[in-house]
Amino acid sequence: MTGPGATAPRNRLAVAGARATTVAMLRNQPRRDVILNTLFAGMLLLAILIALAGLVALLVQAFVKGAPALSTDLFTNPPSTAFPEKAGFRPAIIGSLELIAGVILFVVPVGIGAAIYLEEYADKSKWWNRVIEVNIQNLAAVPSIIYGILGLAFIVRGPLDLGFILAAGSLTLALLVLPMVIIAAREAIRAVPDSIRQGSLALGATKWQTIRSQVLPASIPGIATGVILAVSRALGETAPLLLVGATVFVTFDPTPFGSDGYSAMPVQIFNYAVRPQEEFQTLAAAGIIVMLVVLLAMNSFAIWLRNRYEQRW
Amino acid sequence: MTISKWLMVIASAAVLALGVAACGDDDESSGSGGGGDLSGSIRIDGSSTVAPLTEAVAEQFEAENSDVRVTVGTSGTGGGFEKFCAGETSISDASRAIEPEEVEACEKSGIKFEEVRVATDALTVVVNPENPVSCLTVDQLGAIWGPDSDLSNWSQIPGLKEEFDEDLQLFGPGTDSGTFDYFTEEINGEEGASRKDYNNVGENDNATVTGVEGAPGGMGYFGYSFYLENEGALKALEVDGGKGCVAPSAETAQNDTYVPLSRPLFIYPSDKSLEEPQVKAFVDYYLDNVNDIAESVGFIPLTEEQLATSKDATAKLG
Amino acid sequence: MLQSQKPRYGEKVIQGLLAACGILSVLTTTAIVISLIGPTIGFFEIVPVDEFLFGTDWTPQFEPPSFGVLAIVAGTLNVALWAMLFAIPMGLGAAVYLSEYASPRVRKTVKPVLEILAGIPTVAIGFFAASFILPEIIQPLWPGEFLGGAVGKPFLALAGGLGVGLMIVPIIASISEDAMSAVPNGLREGAYAMGATKMKVATRVVFPAALSGIVASIVLAISRAVGETMIVLLAAGSTPNFTLNPVEPIQAMTAYIGVTATGDISTGSLDYKSVFSVGTVLFVMTLAMNMVSIRLVRKYREVYE
Numbered sequence: 001m002t003g004p005g006a007t008a009p010r011n012r013l014a015v016a017g018a019r020a021t022t023v024a025m026l027r028n029q030p031r032r033d034v035i036l037n038t039l040f041a042g043m044l045l046l047a048i049l050i051a052l053a054g055l056v057a058l059l060v061q062a063f064v065k066g067a068p069a070l071s072t073d074l075f076t077n078p079p080s081t082a083f084p085e086k087a088g089f090r091p092a093i094i095g096s097l098e099l100i101a102g103v104i105l106f107v108v109p110v111g112i113g114a115a116i117y118l119e120e121y122a123d124k125s126k127w128w129n130r131v132i133e134v135n136i137q138n139l140a141a142v143p144s145i146i147y148g149i150l151g152l153a154f155i156v157r158g159p160l161d162l163g164f165i166l167a168a169g170s171l172t173l174a175l176l177v178l179p180m181v182i183i184a185a186r187e188a189i190r191a192v193p194d195s196i197r198q199g200s201l202a203l204g205a206t207k208w209q210t211i212r213s214q215v216l217p218a219s220i221p222g223i224a225t226g227v228i229l230a231v232s233r234a235l236g237e238t239a240p241l242l243l244v245g246a247t248v249f250v251t252f253d254p255t256p257f258g259s260d261g262y263s264a265m266p267v268q269i270f271n272y273a274v275r276p277q278e279e280f281q282t283l284a285a286a287g288i289i290v291m292l293v294v295l296l297a298m299n300s301f302a303i304w305l306r307n308r309y310e311q312r313w
Numbered sequence: 314m315t316i317s318k319w320l321m322v323i324a325s326a327a328v329l330a331l332g333v334a335a336c337g338d339d340d341e342s343s344g345s346g347g348g349g350d351l352s353g354s355i356r357i358d359g360s361s362t363v364a365p366l367t368e369a370v371a372e373q374f375e376a377e378n379s380d381v382r383v384t385v386g387t388s389g390t391g392g393g394f395e396k397f398c399a400g401e402t403s404i405s406d407a408s409r410a411i412e413p414e415e416v417e418a419c420e421k422s423g424i425k426f427e428e429v430r431v432a433t434d435a436l437t438v439v440v441n442p443e444n445p446v447s448c449l450t451v452d453q454l455g456a457i458w459g460p461d462s463d464l465s466n467w468s469q470i471p472g473l474k475e476e477f478d479e480d481l482q483l484f485g486p487g488t489d490s491g492t493f494d495y496f497t498e499e500i501n502g503e504e505g506a507s508r509k510d511y512n513n514v515g516e517n518d519n520a521t522v523t524g525v526e527g528a529p530g531g532m533g534y535f536g537y538s539f540y541l542e543n544e545g546a547l548k549a550l551e552v553d554g555g556k557g558c559v560a561p562s563a564e565t566a567q568n569d570t571y572v573p574l575s576r577p578l579f580i581y582p583s584d585k586s587l588e589e590p591q592v593k594a595f596v597d598y599y600l601d602n603v604n605d606i607a608e609s610v611g612f613i614p615l616t617e618e619q620l621a622t623s624k625d626a627t628a629k630l631g
Numbered sequence: 632m633l634q635s636q637k638p639r640y641g642e643k644v645i646q647g648l649l650a651a652c653g654i655l656s657v658l659t660t661t662a663i664v665i666s667l668i669g670p671t672i673g674f675f676e677i678v679p680v681d682e683f684l685f686g687t688d689w690t691p692q693f694e695p696p697s698f699g700v701l702a703i704v705a706g707t708l709n710v711a712l713w714a715m716l717f718a719i720p721m722g723l724g725a726a727v728y729l730s731e732y733a734s735p736r737v738r739k740t741v742k743p744v745l746e747i748l749a750g751i752p753t754v755a756i757g758f759f760a761a762s763f764i765l766p767e768i769i770q771p772l773w774p775g776e777f778l779g780g781a782v783g784k785p786f787l788a789l790a791g792g793l794g795v796g797l798m799i800v801p802i803i804a805s806i807s808e809d810a811m812s813a814v815p816n817g818l819r820e821g822a823y824a825m826g827a828t829k830m831k832v833a834t835r836v837v838f839p840a841a842l843s844g845i846v847a848s849i850v851l852a853i854s855r856a857v858g859e860t861m862i863v864l865l866a867a868g869s870t871p872n873f874t875l876n877p878v879e880p881i882q883a884m885t886a887y888i889g890v891t892a893t894g895d896i897s898t899g900s901l902d903y904k905s906v907f908s909v910g911t912v913l914f915v916m917t918l919a920m921n922m923v924s925i926r927l928v929r930k931y932r933e934v935y936e
Contacts, residue, residue: 132654151905273757
């Protein structure tokens with residue numbers, strides 16, 4: 001509102017008048033509107049409640065069904081066909097841990113590298129940089145089983161020919177979640193204000209020095225959150241692993257390059273879930289509980305990290 | 314404390330528990346009792362029907378020989394042979410005999426093998442307990458399951474003595490299972506020949522159980538072990554293969570009267586793999602113990618004669 | 632001073648390395664396309680394209696085999712349809728509530744819970760759908776023989792649909808909520824000042840303003856639904872069935888790939904190649920949907936920047 005002096009009291013009067021009219025109008029809401037509004041709000045609330053009820057039902061059902069099998073045996077024993085009471089998930093747990101270790105090793109440098117390139121170095125007007133960008137967004141939407149086909153054709157057989165080893169499964173999963181990490185890292189890097197960069201450059205630092213000592217440290221929390229969420233996704237993926245050979249019946253601890261076969265939590269759960277005997281259904285549910293607890297831990301950590309280190313510029 | 318703090322506490326506790334459990338307790342798997350001086354790995358792949366038996370044998374074997382690693386895959390009988398004839402596996406599980414093309418592939422790679430029978434399975438046809446029918450001939454089964462069949466009600470089955478006016482609800486295994494291959498070959502005359510509109514349970518044999526249990530006119534087929542697990546909930550049909558109505562059981566499968574649905578189950582070791590001491594020990598262990606283990610997994614043990622033949626075959630190869 | 636700097640080759644090397652990381656994405660897409668194309672072409676040398684694209688009987692392992700992909704495409708769409716019918720009202724309702732009605736404290740609690748739902752592994756949702764939704768919710772509540780009845784069937788498209796729906800509610804909810812929050816407050820306040828009720832503001836002002844973002848979230852959700860494997864495998868079945876009937880078992884494209892590639896087929900056989908041809912169809916479908924979604928997101932972002 002420009003204009004000092006004589007117009008100021010006029011503005012104040014206008015605002016006061018508008019406010020009074022609005023309040024009068026709102027007070028006079030016809031009953032029909034009130035009922036409609038309440039119903040509407042009620043329906044919206046119902047929508048959230050149904051979705052939440054679904055989640056709660058899932059957790060409760062898994063817990064109730066799997067509770068009989070919960071014991072430390074689950075963590076220490078290998079799977080067993082002959083004695084389901086003694087069966088456990090040990091090789092699958094170790095397999096999953098090794099898988100995501102490999103995923104992290106691949107995805108952190110490559111993901112951050114690609115994000116830095118796209119945000120700091122790439123000339124957005126050049127066509128090849130736009131191609132890279134579009135590619136990443138498309139890859140994020142490709143179904144996970146297609147990555148399984150990719151793994152089977154290229155990593156297990158084909159050019160890389162690694163065979164059905166855990167490292168191949170790790171690489172396949174890494175390719176699956178890489179786009180997520182790149183997108184999250186890009187957001188984190190983009191959020192760092194330009195003034196920080198300009199300041200550093202003005203003091204004589206090179207571009208890389210600026211990135212390494214100013215931009216990256218500031219964007220680490222956002223990147224870390226992205227990596228943790230991507231790793232949670234990799235932990236729960238079943239379909240691609242089925243195609244790259246996560247053999248189900250493995251009773252020893254798998255190794256990354258061992259050709260004796262490996263297993264992973266979601267695959268083991270799937271195998272138990274399709275067996276008719278009630279004990280295996282219980283085991284499947286117990287395995288789900290274990291996986292959910294681990295995932296909850298990781299996601300909570302990511303949320304905490306985000307809340308704690310969120311910087312407001 | 315706020316919700317997020319609570320979550321953190323639970324989460325850290327869980328992660329700690331996981332870590333402790335996974336890292337500690339190496340004694341559990343490092344053999345209770347026998348150490349043996351056998352070591353190495355044994356890769357087995359093939360039929361998902363035979364796999365539970367091989368898995369059970371492998372578990373016991375590994376308990377006595379803690380340095381041997383046995384993996385059992387379930388790529389199916391055909392998939393197993395493919396890997397076997399490419400030299401990728403030491404032993405192939407099979408729910409049917411090896412086929413000529415597969416024999417050729419093995420010969421090309423220079424792999425010699427022997428067919429070693431390890432157990433018998435009685436493919437069981439199950440119906441709902443309310444169903445009054447107790448016996449069907451092979452022809453009747455063919456009429457129901459054949460590729461051109463359009464029977465939709467029990468009363469339409471030709472030559473049926475009992476009165477039963479219920480809709481047919483059919484449940485069958487996936488098309489890539491040895492059970493499907495065997496059933497279609499024996500009942501419909503050709504592997505893969507089957508009517509298309511049945512409830513395909515894929516790998517999930519449990520679904521056949523719940524399906525037949527839940528439908529008065531339900532009918533399904535699967536291995537004998539699944540029937541045994543669910544004996545109270547399902548009824549096994551007697552099958553007339555030309556010798557009268559015969560119910561599936563250990564005796565009728567062993568003495569070959571439950572025809573044509575009793576099928577032999579095999580493992581195929583190769584000459585190369587038997588050169589490895591751990592594989593030879595495993596196969597010997599398998600044959601020495603299979604009759605005790607077979608029943609617990611729901612299969613029918615071999616007769617003395619059949620066992621002797623199998624042992625001879627192994628000796629010939631190794 | 633600036634002119635006398637030595638040329639920094641290290642910088643160039645680093646830039647090259649970083650660029651290589653970016654190019655990896657292009658390489659991945661190329662690899663996917665290559666791995667799909669070879670066997671697909673081999674497949675079409677044997678099976679005529681029109682039988683594949685227009686046939687409604689998918690029985691590759693029967694004698695004689697039939698390769699009409701529409702049967703499993705219908706299976707995928709069947710599940711996706713029921714998933715969307717569940718997820719759209721739930722997701723949008725949640726989004727509108729969180730954006731327009733909820734207090735900051737409620738938002739802080741509900742948003743993380745939705746994120747938890749988004750992080751649940753699909754095998755767990757599939758197990759839940761098969762062992763709970765199907766027997767305890769659909770079968771008891773479904774009206775008798777309507778559309779053939781739900782009882783006695785071990786797999787139902789609807790069970791898979793509800794499971795997938797539950798999985799994608801967070802996608803719709805969070806992206807739509809972001810879109811609605813991005814609508815400038817000025818628009819809302821203007822409407823309130825005109826005497827509009829909260830419901831009117833939500834439905835007539837905010838919703839249309841955020842429409843591109845909302846539609847983008849829906850398209851993304853459909854894309855995820857189409858590409859989902861484990862839930863349909865565990866709950867919807869393995870019977871190719873050219874139908875949109877919710878109380879029938881079906882087989883989705885993803886389930887076919889999963890079951891066949893891990894089952895008893897030999898490399899190089901026609902069954903093996905069929906896995907790749909179905910994979911190609913799946914890839915093309917999700918790619919097309921994704922491009923539409925990207926375009927929409929770009930459009931809505933530009934309006935306010």
